Amino acid sequence: MNASNLGTLADPASHHQPIDLNGSEPKDLLRYLRQMIVIRKSEQKLAAMRRDGFIGGPVHLGVGQEAVAVGVSSTLRKTDRVFGAHRSHSHLLALGSSVKGLFAEVLGKDTGHSRGMGGSMHLWDQPNGFYGSVPIVAGTVPLAVGAGLAAKLQATGDVAVAYLGDGAVEEGVVHESLNLSSILGLPVLFVVENNLFASHMHISLRQPIDSTARFAAANNIPHAVVDGNDVVNVATTASRLVSDSRTGKGPGFLEVVTYRWYGHVDWREDIDVGVNRSTADIENWRAKDPIARLVRGMELMGYINDEQVQNMESTVAAEIETAWEAAAVDPYPSPERLLDRVYANR
Numbered sequence: 001m002n003a004s005n006l007g008t009l010a011d012p013a014s015h016h017q018p019i020d021l022n023g024s025e026p027k028d029l030l031r032y033l034r035q036m037i038v039i040r041k042s043e044q045k046l047a048a049m050r051r052d053g054f055i056g057g058p059v060h061l062g063v064g065q066e067a068v069a070v071g072v073s074s075t076l077r078k079t080d081r082v083f084g085a086h087r088s089h090s091h092l093l094a095l096g097s098s099v100k101g102l103f104a105e106v107l108g109k110d111t112g113h114s115r116g117m118g119g120s121m122h123l124w125d126q127p128n129g130f131y132g133s134v135p136i137v138a139g140t141v142p143l144a145v146g147a148g149l150a151a152k153l154q155a156t157g158d159v160a161v162a163y164l165g166d167g168a169v170e171e172g173v174v175h176e177s178l179n180l181s182s183i184l185g186l187p188v189l190f191v192v193e194n195n196l197f198a199s200h201m202h203i204s205l206r207q208p209i210d211s212t213a214r215f216a217a218a219n220n221i222p223h224a225v226v227d228g229n230d231v232v233n234v235a236t237t238a239s240r241l242v243s244d245s246r247t248g249k250g251p252g253f254l255e256v257v258t259y260r261w262y263g264h265v266d267w268r269e270d271i272d273v274g275v276n277r278s279t280a281d282i283e284n285w286r287a288k289d290p291i292a293r294l295v296r297g298m299e300l301m302g303y304i305n306d307e308q309v310q311n312m313e314s315t316v317a318a319e320i321e322t323a324w325e326a327a328a329v330d331p332y333p334s335p336e337r338l339l340d341r342v343y344a345n346r
Ligand SMILES: Cc1ncc(C[n+]2csc(CCOP(=O)(O)OP(=O)(O)O)c2C)c(N)n1
Pocket: 086, 087, 135, 136, 137, 164, 165, 166, 167, 168, 169, 195, 197, 198, 199, 264
């Protein structure tokens, strides 16, 4: 038996309207908009380059989910510790990490964020607060709990953030992590990007209830479920949960309901491989585009006009092209460095 606790949030035909910007500062909104456009265009570039054979390894794209990382990151500081997984380009870039470093990593170049040794799923940029992503689903969730424990012991007021998917909550370690962080009162924000799919399976085929916030309730963790395509809503809710964590109130759990436009991996839509999503669903979710909904809201408030949006789009597009061209001609790591980070004290 399936039950829906997400209601209209999971309905492709709802939440198409411009987002409500009352109470938001125009300068914050402009920053969110630019960051979302940078992430969108970076991932679209990766999609095209992968399709055309310029990228050797797989890329898991989060196009359509940009509001999540941008909203959450708006409340973070450089000393916080953020962890991601296989679909983490946005988590990295929203912290202010360089697009060129991401492109170089995906191309296996020495100038990449992991010195070209990791590729798209092993990203790292500690100076900007990104402590790493790995392809093992839920693999970094307990690491975030450890970072939360360190922050608590050192009384830094910092938080740890674990980004995970609706599929990742099916891993046992997530439940141990929720339990431990709650009982120890650790400053950890669990951000579940519920895009309704894990690989090719819809959540209704995998879980009896579509909302994952029940696991926070079971562990007595403050939680919220929000429209993940509304950047302001994500930012405001994350800010509340994070400030409670910073002031000793223990972990928080933010479930953001969103959708990825592409299939599980690379640029295809996956509707041809037996996935139960239709072209109409994809079109409806595209109409919930977090960027367009912010732009329309800003236009209604008179904060931006069409021409300014187009200028922003073309400036960012040019920056992305420059970043790609620079990464493409960077050197590969030298073969003698291959084992540098495999053995300690080598
Ligand atoms: C431990 C483990 N099991 C299975 C996989 C294969 N796998 C990669 S991504 C994925 C689905 C993850 O779904 P979700 O957590 O919802 O993230 P999304 O892909 O939707 O962003 C699976 C099963 C894996 N990488 N690691």
